[in-house]
Amino acid sequence: MKSNVGKILTTAAVAATISTGAAAATLDDVKAKGFIQCGVSQGVPGFSNADDSGNWTGIDVDACRATAAAIFGDAQKVKFTPLSAKERFTALQSGEIDILSRNTTWTYTRDTSLGLDFTTPNFYDGQGFMVRKDLGVETAMDLDGATVCTEQGTTTELNMADFFRKHQLSYVPVIVQKADEALAAYASGRCDVFTTDKSGLAAHRSKLADPAAHIILPETISKEPLGPVVRHGDNQWKDIVTWALFVQINAEEMGISSKNVAKIKAESTDPGVRRLLGAEGNMGESLGLGADWAYNIIAKVGNYGEVFDRNVGPNTPVNLPRGVNNLWTEGGVLYAPPVR
Numbered sequence: 001m002k003s004n005v006g007k008i009l010t011t012a013a014v015a016a017t018i019s020t021g022a023a024a025a026t027l028d029d030v031k032a033k034g035f036i037q038c039g040v041s042q043g044v045p046g047f048s049n050a051d052d053s054g055n056w057t058g059i060d061v062d063a064c065r066a067t068a069a070a071i072f073g074d075a076q077k078v079k080f081t082p083l084s085a086k087e088r089f090t091a092l093q094s095g096e097i098d099i100l101s102r103n104t105t106w107t108y109t110r111d112t113s114l115g116l117d118f119t120t121p122n123f124y125d126g127q128g129f130m131v132r133k134d135l136g137v138e139t140a141m142d143l144d145g146a147t148v149c150t151e152q153g154t155t156t157e158l159n160m161a162d163f164f165r166k167h168q169l170s171y172v173p174v175i176v177q178k179a180d181e182a183l184a185a186y187a188s189g190r191c192d193v194f195t196t197d198k199s200g201l202a203a204h205r206s207k208l209a210d211p212a213a214h215i216i217l218p219e220t221i222s223k224e225p226l227g228p229v230v231r232h233g234d235n236q237w238k239d240i241v242t243w244a245l246f247v248q249i250n251a252e253e254m255g256i257s258s259k260n261v262a263k264i265k266a267e268s269t270d271p272g273v274r275r276l277l278g279a280e281g282n283m284g285e286s287l288g289l290g291a292d293w294a295y296n297i298i299a300k301v302g303n304y305g306e307v308f309d310r311n312v313g314p315n316t317p318v319n320l321p322r323g324v325n326n327l328w329t330e331g332g333v334l335y336a337p338p339v340r
């Protein structure tokens, strides 16, 4: 009996050591250096884009800011590393960045073979094609023989190969290292078609001299669930980045925004709301965070709807409809597990 108790304690102690050892790394490292190093794109308006003064904005930028708000109570404690598609996974694997938040599609191969983990999508997308209106093309089935520009190291490259093969259409791929090179090649007429995620098409179209001269064809040829990525094996870090996004989705569903969160925290008698906002207990403890982790995410970065609207919504140059990225209660697919 005695030895059995000993065995149980030893097993529990080992499990605790393993879980703390594996879990603590990134959070401890980030706390010690005082900021999150966030890998982003080199410039996709609405997703991650720097202005002339080097201020980064976008949905992907806000995923890192939400995590910073949860940890530090300060959404500005983030440094950004712009990465090409080809560079992005190595930057995360090598520890150069703590989060990869760069319009990156969650696929089976990436999730299972790169030593990385996808957290949860912050934008559900699909691949499309953009052409000049004067080309007179109305459907992707008319693209036989087209020259098609895109960036190396993307799902885009693979999907387009599958698409043209499946439909027995010929095409000439022009694969470059940077999105801006692909766009420049398209703008100069070197390519008939620019292809990427449809959100990226809208974003890149907004950079062209005359956006109205270009159309996005109706076909969506793939599923591109985009979201932040972390290293495999650091479960606590994965939980923090994932739940920062879940908090934003739940906040929108509960009607809590950056504008009313202080008032709601002070006045609400709803036990679920009080726990979420840290007015009662400490829900952040199991993530290694403070009681106000969720409050700070909502106060400093906003709920998911606020993030969507200010970065890519109808009042921005990217001008995307909420579509499938709406809450499940509004006909979309955003359904976050409850914080309880």
Ligand SMILES: N[C@@H](CCC(=O)N[C@@H](CS)C(=O)NCC(=O)O)C(=O)O
Residues within 6 Å of the ligand: 041, 042, 043, 044, 083, 084, 085, 103, 104, 105, 150, 151, 153, 154, 155, 156, 178, 179, 180, 182, 195, 196, 197, 200, 224, 226
């Ligand atoms: N979601 C796709 C495509 C992502 C992608 O990198 N697309 C290019 C557009 S051609 C892009 O956005 N590049 C931005 C940049 O390099 O700054 C993936 O994960 O592979």
